Amino acid sequence: MVSLDIALQSKFYANSPDKVLGPLSFSVSAGEFVALVGPSGAGKTTLLNMIAALQSSAPGEIKFNGRPLMGKPGCKIGYIFQQPRLMPWLTVADNLRLVKPDIHESDIGAILAKVGLEGKSLLYPKHLSGGMQRRVSIARAFLTEPDLLLLDEPFVSLDAPNADNLRSLLSELWVEQKPTVIFVTHDLNEAIQLADRILFLSAAPGMVILDQPVAIARPRLPDDSRLQRWKTDLLCDYSGLLEGVLSGPGLKSVSGGK
Amino acid sequence: MIVSGIKRLLLGAVPLVTLLLVWQGAALLLDSSNFPSVQQVFVSLHTHLFAGDMLHHLLVTLLRVLLSFTIAMLLGVLIGIMMGAFPRLNQAGDSLLVIALNVPALVTIMLCYVWFGLVEAAAIAAVAINKIPTVVVMVREGARVVDQDLLDVAKVFQVSPLRYFFKVYLPQLYPFIMASARSGLSLIWKIVLVVELLGRSDGVGFQLGTYFQFFDISSILAYTLAFAAIILVIEGLIMRPLDRFIARGGYHGQS
Structure with a gap:
């Protein structure tokens, strides 16, 4: 497990005067599940890519367990991208072996069984449905037992039952391995169901406008009335949250949290 | 599977056979040593290959x-x-x-x-x-x-x-x-x-x-x-x- 401290002054798109992020500052405790919710273009994916050392850092610092990120991943990272990003020329088993070459055949079978893909190890990604490909990408991310798991809207464009199944699967695997998680989503219901804490970002340039702990005991099911009530209360207090604007009656007590 | 394989083979052979037939016809018509017939070429091939x-x-x-x-x-x-x-x-x-x-x-x-x-x-x-x-x-x-x-x-x-x-x-x-x-x-x-x-x-x-x-x-x-x-x-x-x-x-x- 790893803790994260992020303090960025600003981040610009390459060859563009448009600022995408910052100033931005927040911390994530080891083993914590944090959701980032914000409008399109708020720089959520850019932030994940910077944490994963896929994009160059900006003025400021990203620290892993107090140590600054130095151009390569600062710990064992699992990343579930918006698209599954499986290598089309590798079978399911070989896609898993790519990230963990010394894995035993039986372990491949076990992780595939866990994500509901028993007996699919020799198939190529093109033979799998979109939902199945995402399951493989979830298996790949958890296979390395990451210290930090980054998720970039992994359930977008899936049908509701499939997305619900995958959320439950993600929840189970997180409870089992307890990596630190940063989960980017547009879907507030999803964030409330899964996260310990939700960070709401403003529209570009992305800044944290509200840091809200989700004090609802687990397990949390999608149709849980507590989740709906929590969401309604939150949006009553801060009506413009999902548009990236902090407005509404709750603004007066913003420092106190919910 | 076998039938489709044979069909593919036949389809590929048609232009080749047509070319050979046209070649042979033209050679017979021209009757010139500069334009040998298919048969002459194959005889030559056989000779060079084995002799x-x-x-x-x-x-x-x-x-x-x-x-x-x-x-x-x-x-x-x-x-x-x-x-x-x-x-x-x-x-x-x-x-x-x-x-x-x-x-x-x-x-x-x-x-x-x-x-x-x-x-x-x-x-x-x-x-x-x-x-x-x-x-x-x-x-x-x-x-x-x-x-x-x-x-x-x-x-x-x-x-x-x-x-x-x-x-x-x-x-x-x-x-x-x-x-x-x-x-x-x-x-x-x-x-x-x-x-x-x-x-x-x-x-x-x-x-x-x-x-x-x-x-x-x-x-x-x-x-x-x-x-x-x-x-x-x-x-x-x-x-x-x-x-x-x-x-x-x-x-x-x-x-």
Whole structure:
């Protein structure tokens, strides 16, 4: 497990005067599940890519367990991208072996069984449905037992039952391995169901406008009335949250949290 | 499965049989030693194959083709990857590449023979130098459009450099390498014949030159037929299985 401290002054798109992020500052405790919710273009994916050392850092610092990120991943990272990003020329088993070459055949079978893909190890990604490909990408991310798991809207464009199944699967695997998680989503219901804490970002340039702990005991099911009530209360207090604007009656007590 | 295979074979044979029939008809009509009939060419092929030294010359040419092909592919892929991956190197080398693409094959061959002598190494080098630029161009295009998203997966999961190259990077270039290999093989064997004609004392090119001096068109066509048959066998036994291997998982390269 790893803790994260992020303090960025600003981040610009390459060859563009448009600022995408910052100033931005927040911390994530080891083993914590944090959701980032914000409008399109708020720089959520850019932030994940910077944490994963896929994009160059900006003025400021990203620290892993107090140590600054130095151009390569600062710990064992699992990343579930918006698209599954499986290598089309590798079978399911070989896609898993790519990230963990010394894995035993039986372990491949076990992780595939866990994500509901028993007996699919020799198939190529093109033979799998979109939902199945995402399951493989979830298996790949958890296979390395990451210290930090980054998720970039992994359930977008899936049908509701499939997305619900995958959320439950993600929840189970997180409870089992307890990596630190940063989960980017547009879907507030999803964030409330899964996260310990939700960070709401403003529209570009992305800044944290509200840091809200989700004090609802687990397990949390999608149709849980507590989740709906929590969401309604939150949006009553801060009506413009999902548009990236902090407005509404709750603004007066913003420092106190919910 | 078998029926469809037979159908495919028959479909492929139709144009070939038509060509042979037209050829035979034209030869009968013209009745000239400069336009031998199909039958005469096959008789000549049989004679050279079993009573002459055709096999030796075919083998010599084939070795030259394989050697220069391998050198051209290795160097071409290496330079192509470097130019595709490093824009500054590409900028620096681009004008040189355009010149290399446009230098006539004949000039390269002559210069190699003049500078290095009428030796085997000069012949192989001349062929390879002719082919390398076209391989570079095709592989460079592939290296420019590698899927960054897939490379990012390997970076995030800290895949070792060797696995990164062979399992993630190179497979994206296979369709481009394969296309350049395909076009390369047909181009190289034609250049090899010129090289042999100009400066070697064996090989199919040398034999063609000899038969040309005697206006022995039957022998020229017999040699051509024999070497084309070898290329067809290479295509069937090596290129097509490689194609199938590359297309496993339905990957045909970035669009």
